[in-house]
Amino acid sequence: MLYVINVVLPVFALILIGYVCGRTGKLGINASTELNRFVVWVALPAQLFHFASNSSWQSLWQPGFIAAFAGACLAVYFLIFALSWFRKRDLSAASFAGLSASYSNTGYMGIPLCILALGQDGFAPAVISTFVVFAMFALATIFVEVGVLSHKKSHEIAWSVVKSLCTNPLLIAPVAGLLWSFGGLTIDEPIEQVISFLAAAASPCALVSIGLFLMQKREQVSSEAWTVSFAKLIIQPSLAWLLAGPILGLPDLWVNAAVILSALPTGTGPFMLAQYYEADGGLISRVVFLTTLGSLATLSGFLLWNKGL
Numbered sequence: 001m002l003y004v005i006n007v008v009l010p011v012f013a014l015i016l017i018g019y020v021c022g023r024t025g026k027l028g029i030n031a032s033t034e035l036n037r038f039v040v041w042v043a044l045p046a047q048l049f050h051f052a053s054n055s056s057w058q059s060l061w062q063p064g065f066i067a068a069f070a071g072a073c074l075a076v077y078f079l080i081f082a083l084s085w086f087r088k089r090d091l092s093a094a095s096f097a098g099l100s101a102s103y104s105n106t107g108y109m110g111i112p113l114c115i116l117a118l119g120q121d122g123f124a125p126a127v128i129s130t131f132v133v134f135a136m137f138a139l140a141t142i143f144v145e146v147g148v149l150s151h152k153k154s155h156e157i158a159w160s161v162v163k164s165l166c167t168n169p170l171l172i173a174p175v176a177g178l179l180w181s182f183g184g185l186t187i188d189e190p191i192e193q194v195i196s197f198l199a200a201a202a203s204p205c206a207l208v209s210i211g212l213f214l215m216q217k218r219e220q221v222s223s224e225a226w227t228v229s230f231a232k233l234i235i236q237p238s239l240a241w242l243l244a245g246p247i248l249g250l251p252d253l254w255v256n257a258a259v260i261l262s263a264l265p266t267g268t269g270p271f272m273l274a275q276y277y278e279a280d281g282g283l284i285s286r287v288v289f290l291t292t293l294g295s296l297a298t299l300s301g302f303l304l305w306n307k308g309l
Helices: 002-023 031-053 063-088 091-102 106-118 120-148 154-166 169-182 189-215 223-247 252-262 269-276 282-307
Strands: none
Touching: 002 031, 002 106, 002 189, 031 106, 031 120, 031 169, 031 189, 063 091, 063 120, 063 223, 063 252, 091 120, 091 223, 091 269, 091 282, 106 120, 106 189, 106 252, 120 169, 120 252, 120 269, 189 282, 223 252, 223 282, 252 282, 269 282
16 A cells, blocks of 8 residues: 555645645646646656657567557547547547547656656656557547538648647657657757756646646536546556457556556646637546546556555
8 A cells, every 4th residue: 555655646746736736826827827838848848858869769669568558549539439429410529528538648647657656667658658649639630620620621621730740849859859869869968957857847847737727617527527537547447458468468567557557537638629729628627627536546546456466
């Protein structure tokens, strides 16, 4: 039990600090937005670039893990996508619902949690999963663009999708880091130190930002939000374990990482995407709230069960 507390407490304590600071007014009403911008545009890209630039292709190319994690993501995405489509006949809404059910908070919570639970070896699967999440984000963006811009020509939709993906700092940074690494380039020590400082700020700032986000008032929770949250916290990690363990037979480190990363709560990415398209983000915000609270129990339960094996 002490092991679980040591792993889970630091992560959720930072979320609680953000919540308390927002509730007591120590951080203003715009703190969540501004801190989130700092993480998205500065700190997290620095962390991803730092890791990718110091990584080899061999350390990141783990086809078994990628298949297990991505397979679980895709299965849940299309399951919820189909349910939402049959109910609303709205392509954009279905895509947002599917993304909410499959978009793990790998960048904000996955990296620190995997390191705490699995040691430094847990950093690699956390970053690999972040690439997979980017792919899910891209997939959802395509469906949203098609739904929103259905009145436009195919080449205009395609250009809009490409432009959205190519301006995402969380996609640009790791790709740039990989290119830097493959090119055998080095970084001057002062610049390397600046990147390291920013990278170190990513996880704590991101977790505090989540706490500030959860403080915001929400509408009454709907049955759809409960369905999406159940798919995120129960179905997705169960599928990840099934694929990584019994089917693919991956080593314990990668099985545990696949389950932990799949069991993470929904990140704020879908909500930011909804804001970008001026869509209704009510369902997404409720799912983020429910899964963040629920993951405290599900993640703790998995870590406790796994430690007892």
